[in-house]
């Protein structure tokens with residue numbers, strides 16, 4: 001267990017330092033407000049002092065039995081010091097995490113209103129660190145505005161969220177006329193391609209062609225072919241790299257946009273990602289990653305990170321209608337730079353189930369207040 005003390009004028013600034021050193025796994029063991037600096041006791045400034053701990057080498061399961069015997073029972077006094085020194089078993093770790101969480105809650109000194117807002121963000125699947133940053137930021141804004149009401153706090157939380165969302169880019173742009181839709185299985189890639197094709201045809205009068213690389217299941221090819229037939233769009237099925245490149249070459253001459261449906265495969269399968277790069281240079285195509293809003297927060301970030309590494313131009317978020325927890329968006333913009341949302345889809349109907357919320361509307365969705 002590594003322990004370190006931090007000092008900064010505000011909680012978000014302290015947390016930034018903690019995360020820089022220890023990542024997101026750090027636990028806050030102690031936090032308090034102190035006054036320091038100034039001359040002859042004058043002009044002292046308020047600071048937040050935080051003691052954070054991090055276990056760089058958690059107990060391996062194989063050693064669990066041996067550890068269990070050795071680890072002494074926690075004493076009531078000096079619990080934090082004891083926990084810091086003693087190698088702990090899984091059970092100890094759980095107790096420790098629980099205590100750390102409780103002490104974090106107590107020492108954060110949330111007002112009841114702040115606690116309500118924080119809990120609400122957590123319910124919306126905003127990751128705890130991010131929710132904490134937002135509530136503290138909002139509380140700081142209030143401290144300077146002097147209007148300390150629940151309503152003002154809510155408004156400040158919106159402002160703080162909107163500020164984060166400002167880095168988000170909205171709109172379906174495509175630097176290359178070949179657009180690949182990639183992502184995990186069943187998220188709605190094929191359905192979304194049909195929606196986008198229909199919209200481009202109707203509103204932009206674009207000449208569109210389809211290529212599908214999803215040849216694992218006959219049904220998948222048929223699904224795209226059905227949409228192609230309804231929309232009068234040609235579709236090519238590419239079974240290998242050579243065919244794919246050849247179709248791209250041919251179709252680029254006659255069509256404005258080529259929408260490419262890719263195989264529904266497990267993103268944890270490394271071959272999927274290497275294939276994507278190997279089949280066509282990511283600098284020559286526009287990649288849109290399709291992710292479902294129903295994905296778990298950690299998975300959502302994990303998948304985004306994996307695909308971002310191969311070059312993603314933007315995100316398509318699907319199944320907005322299947323959840324009310326939109327924390328994934330806030331978690332993503334708080335974790336990664338340069339995120340673009342091309343489209344958001346909210347239902348199975350082609351082509352109408354797509355929405356284009358503004359940043360302010362997204363912020364209200366995230367806090368659960370709709371708009």
Ligand SMILES: Nc1nc2c(ncn2[C@@H]2O[C@H](COP(=O)(O)OP(=O)(O)O)[C@@H](O)[C@H]2O)c(=O)[nH]1
Nearest residue numbers: 185186187188189190191264319345346347348
């Ligand atoms: N509720 C809901 N269902 C959707 C949405 N988009 C796609 N689906 C459904 O999700 C399922 C999988 O879609 P599909 O396009 O085949 O996914 P793919 O495997 O990624 O190509 C289908 O039943 C779609 O109708 C959406 O925005 N909302």
Ligand SMILES: [Mg+2]
Nearest residue numbers: 189190220264
């Ligand atoms: Mg599909």
